[in-house]
Amino acid sequence: MAVAREATPVESAEDVKQADLDSEDLLQIYRNMLITRGIEERGHILYRQGKIPGSFYTGRGNEGASVGVATAMQAMDVGTPIQRDMGVHVTRGTEPWRIFAQYMGRSDGLAAGKDGNVHMADIRLGLIAMVSHLPALMPVAVGAALAFQIRREPRVAVAWSGDGAMARGDAHEAMNLAGVRKLPVVFIVDNNQYAYSTPNRLEFACDHLADRAAAYGFEGVVVDGCDVLTVYREAHAAIEKARAGGGPTLLELVTLRMEGHAVHDDAFYVPREMLEHWKEKDPIERHRRWLKESGVLGEAVDDEITVEVKKLLNEAMKRAEESPLPDAADLDTGVYADPEELDTPHHR
Numbered sequence: 473m474a475v476a477r478e479a480t481p482v483e484s485a486e487d488v489k490q491a492d493l494d495s496e497d498l499l500q501i502y503r504n505m506l507i508t509r510g511i512e513e514r515g516h517i518l519y520r521q522g523k524i525p526g527s528f529y530t531g532r533g534n535e536g537a538s539v540g541v542a543t544a545m546q547a548m549d550v551g552t553p554i555q556r557d558m559g560v561h562v563t564r565g566t567e568p569w570r571i572f573a574q575y576m577g578r579s580d581g582l583a584a585g586k587d588g589n590v591h592m593a594d595i596r597l598g599l600i601a602m603v604s605h606l607p608a609l610m611p612v613a614v615g616a617a618l619a620f621q622i623r624r625e626p627r628v629a630v631a632w633s634g635d636g637a638m639a640r641g642d643a644h645e646a647m648n649l650a651g652v653r654k655l656p657v658v659f660i661v662d663n664n665q666y667a668y669s670t671p672n673r674l675e676f677a678c679d680h681l682a683d684r685a686a687a688y689g690f691e692g693v694v695v696d697g698c699d700v701l702t703v704y705r706e707a708h709a710a711i712e713k714a715r716a717g718g719g720p721t722l723l724e725l726v727t728l729r730m731e732g733h734a735v736h737d738d739a740f741y742v743p744r745e746m747l748e749h750w751k752e753k754d755p756i757e758r759h760r761r762w763l764k765e766s767g768v769l770g771e772a773v774d775d776e777i778t779v780e781v782k783k784l785l786n787e788a789m790k791r792a793e794e795s796p797l798p799d800a801a802d803l804d805t806g807v808y809a810d811p812e813e814l815d816t817p818h819h820r
């Protein structure tokens with residue numbers, strides 16, 4: 473039995489007004505989604521050219537979900553994005569050239585060559601880099617939310633998980649503590665319907681992952697993750713509710729993982745008809761159509777934005793390639809915190 477609320481789609485100008493977005497915000501969302509996809513498309517090329525070591529993951533189909541949530545966060549908030557959430561890094565202001573440098577293991581990458589691909593984040597932008605073990609970052613975000621509550625700071629933590637990772641114990645522990653303490657945290661599930669080759673029906677027996685929220689004492693909402701405006705509206709409401717002391721929310725953003733788990737995987741186990749069906753729901757095309765029908769985006773501005781994004785990304789790739797490989801002498805810098813870094817009221 474489904475218990476979570478199903479979010480109604482944002483459609484009319486009135487809905488958008490309620491979502492608190494002006495034309496510039498709507499265009500910035502579009503730009504950020506294009507940059508996100510553009511980075512990952514170019515990443516594929518760099519990988520095939522042998523310029524990216526290790527593996528390569530993308531969030532194709534998840535651009536609306538990741539950009540929508542990140543747009544709803546305030547600068548003071550923190551988040552723990554995962555392997556499908558390039559849009560969060562882009563929206564928070566990570567420069568694309570540093571992302572390419574990260575992919576290529578260069579010293580200007582966010583991990584300075586010490587960790588690969590999506591294992592990156594700029595802490596100065598309020599993002600915490602993911603470790604491999606999933607969903608190990610959920611309790612970390614809950615810890616941040618607990619600190620905000622204890623210090624009476626009006627900040628919110630956003631914790632991401634995949635659908636498969638929601639079956640692990642860390643997810644339960646994180647949501648239970650957050651519910652008990654009414655912590656300022658919002659849980660986002662990127663439900664892209666597959667965990668590697670395992671489909672949703674073999675991952676959980678409830679109708680929706682968001683149904684679980686009720687058992688932890690907070691609201692769960694199922695959202696069309698291909699609809700960036702609805703994602704934004706629901707994320708904004710949940711984040712501001714958490715900030716006001718209303719406790720956590722679990723938002724399940726439903727999409728389809730449009731590419732394999734990583735570059736080595738052709739996703740042969742995903743029915744082709746399913747991929748075709750979800751291709752029609754492409755979040756970028758959908759937002760572009762909506763912008764055009766609503767009179768926010770004309771042909772000329774669309775062309776301008778497309779050219780601008782292309783130029784940004786081509787220059788970014790070039791700049792990243794000029795970044796040197798890390799120096800072996802720097803192997804242990806940035807690995808452990810310095811005593812001065814630990815000299816904060818929180819650590820004393």
Ligand SMILES: Cc1ncc(C[n+]2csc(CCOP(=O)(O)OP(=O)(O)O)c2C)c(N)n1
Binds near residue numbers: 555634636638664666
């Ligand atoms: C504890 C743990 N087990 C296994 C893995 C290997 N692994 C990485 S991603 C992944 C699939 C996760 O699926 P899901 O949470 O649905 O996210 P998706 O990759 O589909 O976006 C697995 C099994 C891991 N990183 N951590």
